[in-house]
Amino acid sequence: MKKLNVLISGASVAGPVLAYWLHRHGFNPTIVERAPARRDGGYAVDFRGEAHLTVLRRMGILADLERARTGMSHMSYVNAKGRPVAKMPADLFAGDLEILRGDLTRILYAATKDRAEYVFGDSITSLTEDADGVTVTFERGAPRRFDLVIGADGLHSNTRRLAFGPEERFVKHLGVYCAIFTTENHLGLDHTGHAYRTANRLAALYSARNNTEAKAVFYFGSPDLDLDRRDVARQQAVLAETFTGNGWESDRLLREMRYAPDFYFDSVGQVRMDGWTRGRVALVGDAAYCPSSLSGMGSGLALVGAYVLAGELAAAHGDHRVAFARYEEEMRDYAAGCQKLGDGVAKLMVPGSRALAAFLNRYYKVMPYLPGASMASKMARKAAEGIALRDYAVRS
Numbered sequence: 001m002k003k004l005n006v007l008i009s010g011a012s013v014a015g016p017v018l019a020y021w022l023h024r025h026g027f028n029p030t031i032v033e034r035a036p037a038r039r040d041g042g043y044a045v046d047f048r049g050e051a052h053l054t055v056l057r058r059m060g061i062l063a064d065l066e067r068a069r070t071g072m073s074h075m076s077y078v079n080a081k082g083r084p085v086a087k088m089p090a091d092l093f094a095g096d097l098e099i100l101r102g103d104l105t106r107i108l109y110a111a112t113k114d115r116a117e118y119v120f121g122d123s124i125t126s127l128t129e130d131a132d133g134v135t136v137t138f139e140r141g142a143p144r145r146f147d148l149v150i151g152a153d154g155l156h157s158n159t160r161r162l163a164f165g166p167e168e169r170f171v172k173h174l175g176v177y178c179a180i181f182t183t184e185n186h187l188g189l190d191h192t193g194h195a196y197r198t199a200n201r202l203a204a205l206y207s208a209r210n211n212t213e214a215k216a217v218f219y220f221g222s223p224d225l226d227l228d229r230r231d232v233a234r235q236q237a238v239l240a241e242t243f244t245g246n247g248w249e250s251d252r253l254l255r256e257m258r259y260a261p262d263f264y265f266d267s268v269g270q271v272r273m274d275g276w277t278r279g280r281v282a283l284v285g286d287a288a289y290c291p292s293s294l295s296g297m298g299s300g301l302a303l304v305g306a307y308v309l310a311g312e313l314a315a316a317h318g319d320h321r322v323a324f325a326r327y328e329e330e331m332r333d334y335a336a337g338c339q340k341l342g343d344g345v346a347k348l349m350v351p352g353s354r355a356l357a358a359f360l361n362r363y364y365k366v367m368p369y370l371p372g373a374s375m376a377s378k379m380a381r382k383a384a385e386g387i388a389l390r391d392y393a394v395r396s
């Protein structure tokens with residue numbers, strides 16, 4: 001088998017998982033990440049069903065993840081005075097394993113730092129493919145040659161733009177923006193969260209890391225704002241304009257936002273593409289088939305996609321043409337099933353009118369007691385389990 005040199009763009013979830021499996025199959029992965037160091041931050045991600053757990057178990061990191069699980073008990077919707085008006089048990093929505101995104105990426109980095117070359121603080125600027133490989137140029141580093149280039153660089157993938165075309169062709173904005181940052185647990189929340197919903201807006205605070213800190217989360221409905229993704233000051237200004245005077249803890253959280261170590265802001269969107277591979281370039285995770293951050297499926301789908309892509313490259317003895325075709329075939333229906341879940345959630349998260357917001361607040365009061373209350377969790381599990389994972393033979 002040819003020992004392929006594979007460049008991966010993006011060191012969040014899909015990138016490190018892919019690097020891990022490529023290395024175990026005898027390939028040579030390099031990861032380039034635009035951020036200067038591993039990116040912490042974000043709230044929780046969920047893994048559910050046998051496919052997710054099997055990949056984590058085969059990577060030998062399931063026990064580490066279980067030790068870091070959030071252990072959330074329930075979440076309360078509160079009124080403007082902060083009084084709980086509806087209580088949602090965590091298991092109505094949660095998967096089998098909920099973990100802070102930052103803890104997940106820390107564990108993935110530890111599992112891969114000796115298996116892959118990591119290059120932080122750089123980004124691909126051009127890809128020129130010929131019969132034997134791809135010449136890659138970078139913003140900072142010298143040009144290098146690779147056999148394959150894989151974009152694991154998320155919803156706004158740089159690799160996708162360079163190899164497939166502009167983002168507008170592939171990303172569907174779901175009409176919602178999201179901001180998340182770490183802050184003080186000033187409400188003394190104990191493995192729980194408070195969420196305050198008004199027309200078109202939701203603000204929430206969840207305790208994290210054994211209540212030693214909290215995650216502030218904001219969602220608001222808006223058409224595409226065409227914001228510069230690196231302009232944090234502008235993003236924070238938009239958030240402040242939207243939530244100032246909104247009630248509950250909004251104003252305090254907006255003040256604390258200025259000091260957050262890990263402010264994250266993004267549109268909620270889905271990626272829809274007819275094909276995820278072109279020549280020697282392929283996409284994995286959110287870059288290829290982002291189901292939206294509201295689906296609760298992004299990390300699990302990225303995990304499975306990376307496992308399958310690496311496995312198919314090994315099964316095809318490094319022949320990327322065969323492997324890429326098999327990867328698309330294995331993942332197509334699975335990704336579509338996971339994406340279906342992301343569609344409707346956006347409208348429920350930030351209902352467009354006061355009447356609908358009030359109705360949902362009342363409905364959530366009784367929902368835990370209704371038959372079929374855990375339907376969302378059952379549907380998510382069904383989608384997450386919608387693939388029969390192959391047991392690709394590994395070399396080490």
Ligand SMILES: Cc1cc2nc3c(=O)[nH]c(=O)nc-3n(C[C@H](O)[C@H](O)[C@H](O)COP(=O)(O)OP(=O)(O)OC[C@H]3O[C@@H](n4cnc5c(N)ncnc54)[C@H](O)[C@@H]3O)c2cc1C
Pocket residue numbers: 009010011012013014015032033034035039040041042043044045101122123124152153154155156157158159180264284285286287293294296298299302
């Ligand atoms: C900081 C952060 C916080 C998040 N918080 C949440 C959350 O709270 N809840 C949730 O459900 N999902 C969250 N997500 C998204 C979630 O991680 C993904 O949906 C899912 O895990 C799939 O991961 P991915 O690796 O495909 O993409 P992503 O997690 O989006 O990772 C993409 C990676 O590529 C890097 N990158 C981007 N552009 C370039 C470039 N030009 N060159 C090199 N690298 C580049 C990014 O810095 C990032 O590390 C967050 C993502 C990030 C980056």
